[in-house]
Amino acid sequence: MFSFYLFASPVMPGRSWLVTAMMSILGMLMLLVGFILAYLLIRRRTARIQARWRNIHRELVQRAIFWEPPGAEPAGTEPLPGEPTHIPVPAGITRSLRRRLFRQVMITELISGKKALSGTAAANLVLLYTQLGLGRDSLHKLASKKWHLQAQGIQELATMEQRGCVTRLYRLTNAHNEVVRREAQTAIVQLYGFEGLRFLEVIDTPLSEWQQIQLLRLLQHATGIPHANAVHWLDSPNPTVRIFTLKLIAEQHLQEIAPRVLECLRDGNESIRLQAIRCLRELDATDSCPTLIGAYPAEALAGQMAILDALGHVGTAAEVEFLRTELSAPDHRIKLEAARALVRLGDQGLTCLEHFPLADRSPWNEIFSQAKTEWMV
């Protein structure tokens, strides 16, 4: 909290100096209040104007969504003479497009429409964007030295599928500014799917977890990841690229790469080992269990918990004995994770819990009970 009024000294400095300073502050104060009120007034007026423009744009966007190119129906029909070959735009809008703010409102409307639509309707919005020459505005932003304008330009170009500027976008995937870099990487993947991930070979800055989540979301419905590339990225000197690749392998269920993922259990980086264990769990790689058990003693607590969790998912009756020994681990969290894994393994696991010599003693009775309850839920 701020408590910012302080003691008033009776002596220093000179009175005239203080009065001048006070008057200056009061002047600044009045100016600030005036500025705030003027700003609010201008903003309200701008908002009103923009709301009016948005209505105009929405009409045009709606028309564009339902527009059919000449000859589209019935198939193969030649356009009739005089039939428009582009989306008709009222003259008033064409005139107003000379205003920068009007164009920006139009871009924003097209982008929000494009995000909500797919198929022909979305393609028509891209067509309208190109037809109105709005790409020039986005490219102008891309050329700006201000990072936020660059990032905005990238977003607009990617959403409106402007593949022609891919070289410029690709160059920015390793940009110095974090936001620009992130937007460029997202844009490339948005436009080219897995193919766009080739920036992983060149980036020397870490991929934040946030960015990884964003990229994984863009790729969740994509197909055809080249296995060779994934293996190649696992050799990247950038640890975050290796972690991202492991997440990608798990999401895409690339079983064929499981042997290479197993090698990651020997990686010197703890985060990569942890991700590899989680990846093996998702790949359902039953034959990885002996390697996981072999890696277990050298792992820290998080790694050990992840291995126990993985064994619960990919393990078989062969792992029951190992899990049983872990029920006696000194750390209760290990005990609980081992019990969860045993419950997951089915009848043999449950039998093991029931026959555990300390099963009716605390904390085992509570731990086993919780593991069983969780499984039932």
Place this chain on the structure above:
Amino acid sequence: MSITSLISNVLAFGFWLYSIALLSSYLLVGIFAMLEMRKHMRSSSFTDYSILASSSHAPGISILAPAYNEAATIVENVRSLLSIHYRNLELIVINDGSKDDSLQKLIDHYQLRRTDLFVQPRIATKQIRGIYRSTNSVFHKLIVVDKENGGKADALNVGVNVSSQPYIVCIDVDCIIEQDALLKMARPFLDSRDARVIASGGVVRIANGCEIRNGRLVKVHLPDAFLPRAQTLEYFRAFLLGRMAWSRLDALLLISGAFGAFDKEIVIACGGYNHATVGEDMELVVRMRRYMEEHRLPYKVTYIPDPLCWTEAPASYKILGRQRNRWTRGTIETLGIHRKMLFNPRYGRLGLLSFPYWLLFELLAPIIECVGLTVSLALAVCGGLNLPLFLALLGFILSFGILFSILAILTEVLTFNQYNGSRDILRLTLTAVLEPFLFHPFIVWSAIRGNIDLLRKKKGWGDMSRQGFAANKPNKPNYAKN
């Protein structure tokens, strides 16, 4: 020069130097905050927070909501918390031995049944009496813990022990949290590349006067009553300027107890909340930072300026006085516990910047102000006061204070602009002018009483009854807010 005159001049020079340092620090705070805010607003305009809402890769979060005698509103508050948008979420409500029927209301409404949940007591706490989960899968995220009364810090520690997720968000159960609050709060933990984010604070806003329906904020209004309005302005200064600036300097010492997110592993490593202080929120952040500094681990404490959490501010001088009294005691206790950090270069900007600032300009400011006024009065009585000069200095300082408030209003207008245009802004401006006369002296007085109470070894929070967001709510003693 006589001895009296010498002492008087030395005192005057000291006070003047202090004033200049304080005013300069506020100027710097204003500049840093504006720069950081601009960066945040630009950056967040490109961010689609909804991607986290459905992602299986989103980190797990446990909301810890301690409750004490909240029967009147608990069902509605929990419903509001359950509707927060986030996938990997568990909501842990800790009933801290309430004397009312809070627990029974939760059991009845959410179809709770006592369950076997193994809790490893990684932080020592009072006894847990029972853990409840719902038999209705709609409420599967909800866990209710019933425990012996031990205070807010103890209840939060129980929540930490019960929590199964790597991140915890500690809130006051009667706060209104925006639906996308967790999506925004999780972001800094995922965005950091080099340093581990150990805690992230959120803005707390004043909900008095706002329209609230079914536990959700429907419309924002400026409070009509002067006290909550003065606090609205005070929160602008504290959250939009103060904390934003300290966040830019990576030297933030305080995350509000009403809404803060923490890395659970570090919280446990530090021993959890300290129940020996009434300022447990600040003490935890300081201890976590100290832990990271002492272990030479790269870390960050971040801050989100978006309005994500709304709380009811005290509407009477009595309750406000108790709150400020407690804040003062909490600050003194925290600075006392960690006094080793003061001016200690080993703790970097924490020891050389944050700590001295808190000591000199947060803790000592009310005392110095009080002493200054007393000395001036004494001098006036003795005829030794140059009245025109005194008034000029007072005017200078007051006008600077008002200017700082206007700067905070400007920041709000340029960023989130939650209020209704020119009329509300003019009311806030008027509040800024009146505040030094009607609000600030009381805050100073409460802080002085906090110092006195601490000397008298007075503990506890005092009754913090509020009016409540809904009408006709009974007032019972509960946890102090914020």
